[in-house]
Amino acid sequence: MNLTIFLLALFDGISYAALVFIVALGLTLIFGVMRILNVAHGSLYAIGAYATVSLTGFFLALGFAPVFAFPLMLVSAVLVGVLLGGPIEWLLLRRIYDKPEVLQLLVTFAVFMILEDVQRLVWGTQPYFQASALQALGNVTIFGVTYTVYQLILLPLVAIALLIGLRFFLRHTVIGKLILATTEDREAAQSIGIDADRVFLFTFVVGAVLAGLGGALASPTTSILPGMGADMIVLSFAVVATAGLGQIGGAAIAALMIGLGRSFAVYVWPEVAVLVPYLIMVLVLLVRPEGLFGSPVARKI
Amino acid sequence: ADKPAALKIGMTTFLTGPASVFGVPARDAMDIFVANLNAEGGINGVPIEVTYIDEGAGAEALTSEFRRVAQTEGAEVMLASISSGNCQTLAPLAEDLKVPNLMWDCGTQRIFEEHSYDYVFRPQGNATSEMLAAVAYLLKTHPDFETIAVVNQDYAWGRDSWDIFHTALEAMKPGVKVVGEFFPKFGAPDFSTEISRLQALRPDVVLSTSWGGDLDTFVQQAFQRGLMNTSTFVLPLAESSLERLGSSLPAGHVVGARGDHYFLHPERRDDPDFKGFMEQYKEATGDIPVYSVFHASQAFAALKTAYEKAIADNGVDWPDEDQLLAALDGLEFQGLGRTLHLREDHQGVESQLMGTSAQTGEYPFATLENIMIFDGEGLLPPVGETSTDWIKGLDASFVDGLAVETYDN
Amino acid sequence: MTATNKAGTAKPPLLETRELMIKFGGVTAANNVSMQIEAGRNLAIIGPNGAGKTTFLNICTGWIKPRSGKVFLEGEDITPLPPRKIVRRGVARAFQIPQLFTEHTALENLLISAAAREGLRNPLQNLHNIRQRDEMMHLLDLVHCTDVADRVVVELSEGQRKLIDIAVALALKPRLLLMDEPTSGVASSQKHEVMEILVGALAEAGVTSVFVEHDMGIVARHADEVAVWNAGNVQLRGTPQEILEHPDVIRDVIGEEVA
Amino acid sequence: MSEISQHSTPRRAAKSGGMPSLRALLTLLAVLLLAAVPFIAPSMQLLINLALAKGIAVLGVTVLLRAGQVSFGHALFFGISAYAGAFLMASLPGADLILVLVAGVLGAALSGLLVGLFVVRYRGIFFGMLNLAFSMIFWSILEKFYHVTGGADGIRLPRPTVLGMVLERSGFEAVIFYLSIALMVLLGWLTLRWFVSPVGQIFQSLKTNETRLEYLGLSPKRVLLSGYLLSAVLCGVGGSLMAMTQGVVTPEYVWWVRSAEMVFIAVLGGAGSVRGAFIGALIYEIVRVYASAFAGDIWQMLLGGFLLVIILFAPKGIMGIADGLIHRGGKRRATTAEEAR
Amino acid sequence: MLEFRNVTASIGIIEILRDLNFRIEPAETLALIGRNGAGKTTLLRTVMGFTKVRGDILFDGKPLTSVAPPKRPGLGIGYSPEDRRLFSAFTVEENILLPADAARLGAAETKRRLDKVYDILPELKEMAGRPAGNVSGGQGKMVALARALMLGKRLVMLDEPFQGLAPALALRYADALRALRDSDRSITLIITESNPSLLRGFASRTLVIERGEVSEGSLDPERKSA
């Protein structure tokens, strides 16, 4: 394996990992705080992508410059978070927090099914592709390897910014602390004056925005079509479990392992490329049963 | 038999899931054909009613529904299906239920090579004829290539089509080196890694029999990364993505259509029926039709022609089942493309259209030039022989022996 | 005073620890603890909060492993064993924070305990029909919980749970019963009554007991012997009278009423 | 969702005023009604047969739910059993139905043991995801080794003989149908008995306190493994029946969506309820088939909406609703335990 | 300051407290006693808003039922639950500070109150930096008590605050609480306790809960059966 190939594999792995991380981040956040494995995350991801493509197409047709695609990504992500994430938490999940976790999971599964059809009704079955954001940034050449700026620089930057930002937010701000406290014990949090309902709503919306953002950022490099959410959700699940419950740093590393594992597998042993996420997960959990960064929760006795 | 109030037929198609890129256009087209025919009074005065069954709803729902429509709703003929896996399930079921079944869009060559059926017919070609046409076109237009790599979807079609293509290539041009075989998972959102690898390998030819979003993504990304300037792409199903790919499919790449299916079919485009349908379809859906629409037209034509033939042959008002089956045997019919006929093993003989992409500016997407239409007869193994055995026995002279018409565009 | 069996050889103490050490971060929770617990007695453990009393029970039952030192049960080294194996050797435990099957009823908690003790023979028998049912009802009676026998544990109050937790441990018919603050959370009106019956039952069944306790009234009345814990080690050991009047104990543990 | 299954406990049952006999009567009626389907609604026979096969598999998932564990990969055992049958038929054409069933169940049990030994160390999402991982690995193997497994198209499972007789489709379908009903009754009854047995109750106590389990001298992992094996076997039986009914096995049998569907059905029927598993499967299949038949391309949405309504308004599933109806007018015990079923 | 009017509180569908009527005046210290399972904890949880309530609860004359549960601590109500309920992801000190964070008290005020809490419970200072999940049973009770004192400017509700504390410590805390009450006449205390001796001479009133109903009582053993 020469340097060029190595670099190519490395870049592929990194750009893919960045995208996966951004999507998994929202899922980890929601799971970490609310203990809900949000299957609908996949749909929010897909809708974020669809919305971006539609908005970008619309504005470009009006004659806006292609760089305009970037703010539109943010807009789509926020729209997804507020218009979909908000009501899902507010109208559905809120009613069943005292019910077993599996019911909460299934509520999101049901929402996922509904949103899958909604996507098809709104956007049809034909794939969409909208790469103006990608083209707007052009290519870079590093050690003789040409790669798109968007994938090699922008995506990782966004991922790192989100990683640092969210960690800082949760650990060092008051709201972050209140969120963590609510995570641990909803009723105890209420009894010291934390509005757990608001915390959950806020968390879910942020998580949904991140899902939408993931879709928005993915849209220039993939075609947008029915079913794209289902694949992403399984992958993000694997990242969350590998990382350890609600571990944001862990999610970054898990995403990187999966991204690099996959891209190097294509060179070394293409047959297993599809299996990489699962193999990594099984191996990691074999060694660290609580996930990469998780710690065993000892019961107080 | 007595004339029914309506001729009920059932059609399985993907209304949900990724394959709905084919399934939904086919259903839309079917609705148009049926409406047109019923407006003319139907078949011998009997209007047609179609019940659609969603293949995307999973195997249990599909088989249950297939049975319900065939048995309880009393459908006289079934049209099933798109997915090869579903064909394998439904063909024996149709045989057991004794309901005539037209396999309207499934590609696997195995069906009639491994089993024989009384009730099952395929009004179209199969993977063998489709892949051989691609090989033949490639050899005719790029006789000097030395290396090839493949990027196919990781499921039966991706695997089988490469098997056929590869075997044929080995038989007809033994020196070609396969430098890479990639089977990214079905529905993969991203092909960066495979493309990086291809950039390092620099094959002369890149084959991909992918379709739908997978093909779109692959071509778009390959285009962005400049791969399409260094390798010739052979894309046997790209006709169904032309419109969506827009300017991302540059000139000079090989495009196929699973048959002679092309909205600017050089022999058919001036035909008033053809033109009329194109307009009707455009009006109804806003799109140009893709090959599944042509396949639907062929199945519909086979059905209509068979009924008419059975009625005429037997001088009855309405044929019974045996009369219908007899009419289907060796039937000749014409959908939107060229005339087809059914062989004695019930396999259809369908011409294959291949072309090279060109960006003419006439449409906001690539159209085809240097079009060749291969006659289907030469692309299928003789009745009773399996594709694999037959293709292994072919040699370089095969390509020259094919009947083919060539058109500039 | 070592019990001697017929052959005259010295019988090892029921439970013995040798130089147990454990630290959590900067906190030394067990500091060279060497203890011998003879069969047939009720030993009370008292001491300030955070002295390491619960930790001692945790180590003795294999829940946490000491950094150094060993635990012996009748001379057998049980330090490396997981709790379940120690339990099967006749050691049962009731907890400071009750450990119950919260979605089962109180009675079912006991029946499960009995079934675990008996081994699981007939896989198709109904749990409620096992032979030990009456015995379990009796145990519930012992801890004054007959009236909540059919209540699901999540619905019970803290005090009720503590009592049932003790009954569940008793259902295992242990030789050695370790209890962590058995009466904390039990209403004072019931405390003595419950302890009275419990201690009586233990004596009758020949069960050795060790209980951590903060209520000196209970200690004075029900313990044969008292060990005082401080900063991770046994500071004093003696009869209740000796200990409860000891000035250090009064200062550190019992306190003097200022009023 | 307290799974204490008081209703199946004779002593308590007696308390609730003769309800179990009504319950038993209704169950009997339902079984008889099912048995009559080939005569009164022959067009439903296949559908119901598929639902029954799935119901038996769902029962496996139900077992785990009782211990508070959700597996997103139990389709693995469903698929392994189906493929075991298909391979058996391929290597031994004309094998007997019983043999196919036994081979399938053995395959499921064996793989259940192997996977189980590994996954019982985990709980919650880790447990669920590891099961998913194993099922996806098996799925990939099915797709990759397509020369052996037939890839995405799967392999056919020709009709086995029945006690040496070669049957036509209709005869064979009748045999499979009544076999499915018999297995449903037998396995359902066994599972019910197991739930109320000491072993089953200990298994269910995993859900609430493993520390106490350990301090009763039991190994939580061993306890979980026993239930895991049972659930794998149940999924295996379901898979075998499904494969023989369909006549073909495809990798879709182990696809994660199918695992999710099983959990979905289990909760729909009433999480943890044995009868609920079957009722859920029946209703699920019927709703799905008719939604896809009559609402064309929005059947998923309808199904999702249906599930939402059930969870939000009847979180105890269809069995919860049924119980509510049975109990109406009957005596109520004033505890939430009753509610929680 | 706190008044119950015909209050019936239920959990799920079960009524735990029935038709309670009583009132507590400012600066009163109320001892709540009763057998296990009598409903003491439930009564406190009812004030915090964790049960379903029929009837009126008035706080300073205003209906408390219309205040959402998480808003209640902001009225100056501190609550120390029986089962501690510490946040193990935080240190001991962070646990004590969380209520102030939630109420957005501001740095100066937070500091002032924290100092006051440490005055009352000096043992906590040494443990301030330790993870709250690791402290012993009794230490946990201390942290919970401290947490309740952070916000409890008007009403402090302590559910068995001395449970599991060594007697020496419990005595000292009883003194400290007494001092707190004497120093600030606007604070009302409600304490449930199973050890009456600790409250004797300190509680100004005693309520006995029995089978979900309250009646006036006394901490003296002779008169308890009232």
Ligand SMILES: Nc1ncnc2c1ncn2[C@@H]1O[C@H](COP(=O)(O)OP(=O)(O)OP(=O)(O)O)[C@@H](O)[C@H]1O
């Ligand atoms: N979640 C619940 N569901 C149903 N009943 C409950 C629930 N929680 C408590 N109860 C019942 O309410 C009654 C009062 O309980 P509570 O915890 O208030 O008692 P308590 O007086 O605090 O007792 P203790 O001194 O033991 O703590 C008890 O009979 C208990 O069984």
Ligand SMILES: Nc1ncnc2c1ncn2[C@@H]1O[C@H](COP(=O)(O)OP(=O)(O)OP(=O)(O)O)[C@@H](O)[C@H]1O
């Ligand atoms: N898992 C742990 N991690 C860190 N520190 C611990 C752990 N368990 C106990 N400790 C510390 O060890 C010391 C002894 O704790 P232990 O629970 O044994 O005290 P105790 O004597 O039972 O006190 P109490 O009477 O309050 O229950 C305490 O300071 C406690 O904080």
Ligand SMILES: [Mg+2]
């Ligand atoms: Mg302790």
Ligand SMILES: [Mg+2]
């Ligand atoms: Mg209480």
